[in-house]
Each structure stands twice: as C-alpha cells, then as structure tokens.
Amino acid sequence: AQSVTQPDIHITVSEGASLELRCNYSYGATPYLFWYVQSPGQGLQLLLKYFSGDTLVQGIKGFEAEFKRSQSSFNLRKPSVHWSDAAEYFCAVGAYNDMRFGAGTRLTVKP
C-alpha cells in the first residue's frame, strides 16, 4: 500500500523568508501527488497536484512543488512566506482507489 512521510512535524519561519516542506512517498507505480492546506478549525484546501508531465508544478497562493522520482519526494516551496500562510500542510498520494495522507507539518510564521 502507498504511504507518505512528512519528516517535519513543526516548522517556524520568519515572514518574508523562504519555505520548503518535505514529503516522501512510497508507491509502486506512478504516483498522483497532492498538497493540501488546513487552517485552524477548517477543512482541507488543495494547493497543488501532480499527475504527470512537468515535474515542477505551480499552485495557488504562490506555492510550488517539485516531483523527484529518484528521491521519491514531492517537496513544497514558497519563496516568501506571508503571515497568512500559518496553517497545517498535508502531503497526499492518490492511488487508483484510495488516498493516503502524511501526518502533516504545522507552519508557524514569526513577524
């Protein structure tokens, strides 16, 4: 079965600094990969997704992610973090039928 690992439970960055959230997956075939964001008390919102093609994908709110098959990774990046980006971020891998999520990374943004 597929699985997702997000090594960082909590990350703190200063506003305006760059951000990278790590995601590693385990899946036997070509994965469908996603990043979702969850604000406190809210549901999940899709940031971006990768199915095939260009390995660098652009998402909403200025986020991007790069798929690296050789490293089984799909890291999320943002060049300049805003205070409103403080939230929890989930990486997910979607197989044919089901979707599995990582444990999440909580992002704190310092003024």
Place this chain on the structure above:
Amino acid sequence: NAGVTQTPKFRVLKTGQSMTLLCAQDMNHEYMYWYRQDPGMGLRLIHYSVGEGTTAKGEVPDGYNVSRLKKQNFLLGLESAAPSQTSVYFCASRPNRQVRGQNTEAFFGQGTRLTVV
C-alpha cells in the same frame, strides 16, 4: 454548488452509544472516503467506496461500519462508541479517472467533531 456536506458538525456521545455520520456530495463522484484526523497523526483512512453498493476497508476500520446505498451519500456508523473514537471526521469525494478520462483531487467536507465521554 454545495460540494461535500457533512452532518452533524459537532456531536458528543456517551461511551456505548451509537450514531451515524452522513456525507453527501452533489458532484456525481464515484469515489467517497471517510478519514479521521487526530493530532500528530494526520488523516487516516477509515473506509472508502468506489461506487454505489461497494465499500472497502482503509487503514483504521475497526469500530466503524459504512454504507453506500446511493451514489451521492456515504454513511459512517459507530455501533458502540469508545473514547478512542474521539476525533475529527472528514468525508471526501473524488471522480473515477477511468470513467471521466481525467485525473483530479479529492474534495473535502468541513468535518465533524465527535467527542466520546
């Protein structure tokens, strides 16, 4: 367009009580999922369904049952609630890419916060 709607939004149960969480989607999606979210553990898949009348177990199915009698509805049941089932429950739906000829993400409801005392 309502998307995915979960009812109820909040519920407090006593140990041993039963209840059913309802998930309804109006996007004609084939796949539906139930997850639970606990601190530090992300979202864990409880059960899922690939179509009307079919269900399958996910990562943490014990203590839960599901039914998909209609394509638009996916019910999650707790027959005898336990404190360990205190959690936030999320429902999601997703199209079948083989049917639609496209790949896409899952769409989530707003969650049900369940407390078992």
